[in-house]
Amino acid sequence: MGKANCPYCNSGNIFNIAYGYLGGKKDKPNYIDQEDIGLHINYRKHGLVKYDFDGEQMSYRSPNRYCKDCGNTFHSRKVMYTVDISIITFIICIHDNYYKYIFDFSDKENPKYTIKVNWIAIKENKSLSIKDRNKILSSFKRYKPNVWNGHYGDAYDYTKYYWILKCVYYNGVDYVRSGNDKIPSNWRYFVKPFKEIFNEDIFDLKS
Ligand SMILES: [Zn+2]
Known part of the structure; x- marks a missing residue:
């Protein structure tokens, strides 16, 4: 071990x-x-x-x-539960704009989020409802980005978009998934709560 x-x-x-x-x-x-x-x-x-x-x-x-x-x-176990997710960082770069969503679920009663567009915070440590937090965690539980490939796309240069998803658990264990011009097959289901909560079409990426 x-x-x-x-x-x-x-x-x-x-x-x-x-x-x-x-x-x-x-x-x-x-x-x-x-x-x-x-x-x-x-x-x-x-x-x-x-x-x-x-x-x-x-x-x-x-x-x-x-x-x-x-x-x-x-507990030193490497396989963590969705409920143990502490910080989610979701980055999408599309149409020359850089969007960064940071979800801080470390305080289970007070989930928070920050949105940066082109490195400037447009929302900072805003409260997220428990219901919305649960929608996001449900998506992690059902569509399992932890078992996605590490990277989607042939090379790291892109013509349409790139995305990075980082998930950190409370004990410091983390994983990172990414892609350029390519997404995993269950992407559109996975991003549904993000689209609904933020009413943003930047999540509508297609391979
Ligand atoms: Zn200690």
């Missing part, structure tokens, strides 16, 4: 958490016992039930890492 840095303080002083049944692992130097960091003995069984933004219960996962510097626990 790769070495995870702490998502809270970026420290590398990370220990694996050994839960009760792991027995012998508790004695390994990079493991720390759950009880030594204040996780109750029944924590693994009852401690963490997580729901997606649309109310769907997600598979169970306990933290598996402990940061000795700040004392937080977290």
Whole structure:
């Protein structure tokens, strides 16, 4: 398993958490016992039930890492849930204009967005409704940009448009997808909430 840095303080002083049944692992130097960091003995069984933004219960996962510097626990798993999306950056350059949409979902109760056109902010840290936030997250969940190709289009020069989509999860894991003059096959479904919320046709890209 790769070495995870702490998502809270970026420290590398990370220990694996050994839960009760792991027995012998508790004695390994990079493991720390759950009880030594204040996780109750029944924590693994009852401690963490997580729901997606649309109310769907997600598979169970306990933290598996402990940061000795700040004392937080977290999960090192690379496959993240939609509900864990923290920042989305969506860039479209078309007709010589550069549009940048930044969605900040790190505060789950107060989703925000910023829009820049040609590097100038025309909306900054505006509130987005929970309903609109959920529409965007639903699109990520259904049309899975995380499994799109890394890049669409043959070369990086373009004649019509280019686009970049970056998604960062709360623990710092991220992915970037991009394209020039070419889009994935489910694009028009994926961009529907963006079109609806912002009433913008720049999202109507065609291969
Ligand atoms: Zn830390």
